[in-house]
Amino acid sequence: MTDPLAAAVICFASAVGLLVVFIVAVRLRARRRRRREQALRQLYEEAVARFLVLEGEEPLRAPSEHGGAGVFRSVVHDALLELAGRERDRLIQALEQAGTVGADIADLASRVRSTRRRAADALAVYPSELAREALLRCLDDEDIQTRLACARALAGLRAPELVEPVLAVAEASVDQSPGGVAEVLLTLARFEPSALAERLGESGSPALRRLLASVIGELRLAEGSGVLREVLASDDEELVARAARGLGQIGDAHDAPRLLALLEDRLRSPFVRAAAARSLGLIGDPSAIRALEWALREEDWWLAVRAARALAELGELGREALERAKLSEHAWVRSHVAAVLA
Amino acid sequence: MSTRILVADDSSTVRRLVAARLIADGHEVIEARDGEEALELALTERPSLVVLDKVMPKLDGFEVVRRLRENETTRDLPIVMLTERGSEEDVLGGLDLGVDEYMPKSFSPRELSARVARTLSRTSGSP
Numbered sequence: 001m002t003d004p005l006a007a008a009v010i011c012f013a014s015a016v017g018l019l020v021v022f023i024v025a026v027r028l029r030a031r032r033r034r035r036r037e038q039a040l041r042q043l044y045e046e047a048v049a050r051f052l053v054l055e056g057e058e059p060l061r062a063p064s065e066h067g068g069a070g071v072f073r074s075v076v077h078d079a080l081l082e083l084a085g086r087e088r089d090r091l092i093q094a095l096e097q098a099g100t101v102g103a104d105i106a107d108l109a110s111r112v113r114s115t116r117r118r119a120a121d122a123l124a125v126y127p128s129e130l131a132r133e134a135l136l137r138c139l140d141d142e143d144i145q146t147r148l149a150c151a152r153a154l155a156g157l158r159a160p161e162l163v164e165p166v167l168a169v170a171e172a173s174v175d176q177s178p179g180g181v182a183e184v185l186l187t188l189a190r191f192e193p194s195a196l197a198e199r200l201g202e203s204g205s206p207a208l209r210r211l212l213a214s215v216i217g218e219l220r221l222a223e224g225s226g227v228l229r230e231v232l233a234s235d236d237e238e239l240v241a242r243a244a245r246g247l248g249q250i251g252d253a254h255d256a257p258r259l260l261a262l263l264e265d266r267l268r269s270p271f272v273r274a275a276a277a278r279s280l281g282l283i284g285d286p287s288a289i290r291a292l293e294w295a296l297r298e299e300d301w302w303l304a305v306r307a308a309r310a311l312a313e314l315g316e317l318g319r320e321a322l323e324r325a326k327l328s329e330h331a332w333v334r335s336h337v338a339a340v341l342a
Numbered sequence: 343m344s345t346r347i348l349v350a351d352d353s354s355t356v357r358r359l360v361a362a363r364l365i366a367d368g369h370e371v372i373e374a375r376d377g378e379e380a381l382e383l384a385l386t387e388r389p390s391l392v393v394l395d396k397v398m399p400k401l402d403g404f405e406v407v408r409r410l411r412e413n414e415t416t417r418d419l420p421i422v423m424l425t426e427r428g429s430e431e432d433v434l435g436g437l438d439l440g441v442d443e444y445m446p447k448s449f450s451p452r453e454l455s456a457r458v459a460r461t462l463s464r465t466s467g468s469p
Contacts, residue, residue, distance in 0.1 A: 045355055049362030052451060078355040085450035 037071050044068070044075040051094060052087045060094040073100070077125050092126045101128045108134045108150075113143050120149030124187075127156030139169050148173055148180040155184060158191040167199055167208075174207040181208070185215045197224040200231065210239050217246020225250055232258060237268070241275040248279020256285035263291050263307075270300035277303065281310025286317050293321045296333050304333070308340040345390040345462060346370045350380035350406070351424065352398045360393055363451040364458065377401025381409055384416055391420045391462055393445075393454070407439045420465040422457055424449065 044063065051060040063072040076095060080088060095101050107119035108131075120138060123131050131153065138150040151169040154162045166188060174181045189196055200212040213231060216224035224246070231243040244262055247255045262268060262276035277295055280288040288310070295307035308325075311318040325337045347369045349360045354375075361371040372387055374380035378400040384392055392410075396403040403423055410416040422443040443461045445454050 041354070045358040046362070048355075049358045052359065053362045053366045075355060078353065079359060082353070082356050082359065082448055083450070084448035085453065087450055087452065088448070 033067070036067065040065060040068050040071045041075060044072050045079075048075060048079050048091070052083075052090065055090075060091075060098055073122060076100070077122070080125050092128055095126055096128055096130055101126065101130055105131050105134045108138050113146070116141060117143060117146045117149065120146045120153065124149045124152040124156065127153045129157060132157060132159075132162075136165065139165055144173055144177055145180065148177060148184055151184045152187045155187040155191065160192065160195075163188065163192055163195045167195070171205045171208045174205055174211060178207065178211060182211055182215065185211060186219070189215055189219050189221060193219070193221045194223050196221065197227045200224070201227045206236055206239065209236070210242055213239055213242035213246055217242065217249040220250050222250060222252075225252055225255070229255065229258060232262060237272050240268070241272045244272065244275040244279050248275075248282035251283055253283055253285055256280060256283050256288060259283070260285075260288050260291055263288070263295060270298065270303040273298075274300075274303040274306040277306040277310045281306075281313040284314060286314055289314055289317055289321050292318075293325065296325050296336060297328070297330060299332070301332075301336070304336045305339065308336045312340050346372065346387065347458065348372050348374060348380065348383055348387065348389040348392045348394075350374040350377070350383075350392065350398065350403075351395040352376055353395075356395070356424070359451055360454060363455050364393075367455050367459070369458075377403065377406045380406050384410055384419065385413065388415075389419070391422065391458060391465075393422045393424065393458065395424045396426065404439060407441055411440050418465070420461045422454070422461055 040063070047060060063069055076091065080091060083091065092101075101123070104119040104122045107115050108123075110116050110119070116138070120135075120141075123135060135150045135154050139147055139154075141147050141150070147169050151166045155166050166184060170181045170184050185196060196212050196216055200209055200216065209231075213228060215221075216228060228243040228246045228250075232240055232247075234240050234243075240262075244259060247259060259276045259279050263273050263280065265273070273295065277292060280292065292307045292311050292314075296304050296311075298304050298307070308322065311321050314321075322337050322341060325333055326341070328334055328337075347364050349357050349364070349371055350373070351357050351360070352375055357373045357375075361373060364371050372383055372389065374383050377398045380392070380394060380398070381401060383389070384406075394403045394406060398406075401409075407421055407423070410419055410421070420442045421440075422445060423441045424445050424447055426447060442465065443457050445457055
């Protein structure tokens with residue numbers, strides 16, 4: 001009669017042995033796949049580089065190697081992110097001729113959401129006129145990320161007539177996916193910067209307008225200065241703060257008086273006044289020193305710290321103001337200054 | 343006589359694009375994948391010029407420039423830096439350290455080639 005304990009041990013050992021063999025096999029397979037992908041990657045990188053350098057002497061062919069399509073797409077994606085100018089346009093043209101763009105256009109009609117999303121993301125990297133109609137249809141996709149990727153791709157086509165449908169998707173999606181909408185606006189800003197300023201000047205979704213103000217400021221779009229100034233009169237405090245910040249980032253010294261008025265307006269929220277203080281520091285106008293020195297005495301911590309930091313950016317006169325504030329009778333003023341001077 | 347150029351970038355795609363362009367221009371190219379390797383190759387291989395990415399693992403581009411400028415043998419080595427588009431801080435920081443030329447990303451390899459040629463001719467004293 002078999003000893004049950006011995007039988008159990010044998011079974012257990014066999015199971016462990018099989019598990020080890022399975023794990024080793026999986027890891028070996030993964031390592032082989034990684035090596036193959038690395039080799040393919042190198043092959044495609046050289047092919048793309050030769051294609052661009054030799055200017056038409058060597059066509060760019062779609063990969064025929066097993067498992068090559070995904071690697072090729074990744075190489076092209078990385079190349080397009082780095083390239084600008086004629087080389088970028090030539091690479092997109094080559095992808096159209098090789099059928100890569102066509103395959104992605106077909107995938108936009110897939111019933112599988114992840115396939116549609118991947119195709120839309122790819123077309124956002126290599127925007128192609130061939131995809132225009134399919135991308136426009138996909139602006140109604142049930143998946144928000146696909147819609148936004150299609151909007152990004154359409155923005156990259158640099159066609160003025162596409163600005164309106166792109167912004168319509170941005171407006172409809174901004175509450176659900178502000179990050180995704182920011183990417184769309186950043187793409188649009190590269191090719192149609194004035195469109196962002198125009199839209200900010202219109203009434204519409206407060207969330208979109210706030211994002212537009214931020215993007216205009218971050219990208220320092222001088223063509224947006226005018227509308228940022230108009231927006232300073234808005235009742236939307238968040239919008240005003242972002243517009244003030246944007247004017248500071250653009251850095252036009254002519255905006256200093258407006259920002260100074262905002263800083264001194266005690267009816268405004270401390271948050272807005274803090275943004276004005278920050279921007280005055282960025283612009284570097286010494287006429288703001290007195291107002292900033294007063295703002296150091298504000299009880300709102302954020303406003304006072306912003307005023308202190310702005311003074312620190314205003315050269316010798318600003319530093320002198322901070323040194324005077326170190327002797328303030330108010331402990332919180334001394335601590336704000338100490339934090340900035342440390 | 344071909345010049346030897348060191349291309350340092352953690353992206354193999356960028357290295358390949360830049361190397362292909364420079365080789366087509368008649369240069370010899372050596373590649374580095376990170377800041378440490380870039381520094382080592384700059385000291386051992388004595389390139390005539392370095393194309394250097396700002397953002398790299400192990401040592402970033404600024405630190406590489408700093409150490410090259412501190413070393414007597416590489417103090418005057420011409421450097422073209424690849425920077426993030428719109429990054430005023432990158433440009434100003436590099437100017438302080440003595441970078442010779444900039445190329446913001448995304449870039450055109452043809453334009454990079456022209457900047458490399460201009461830097462080489464300027465630093466070799468040719469008109």
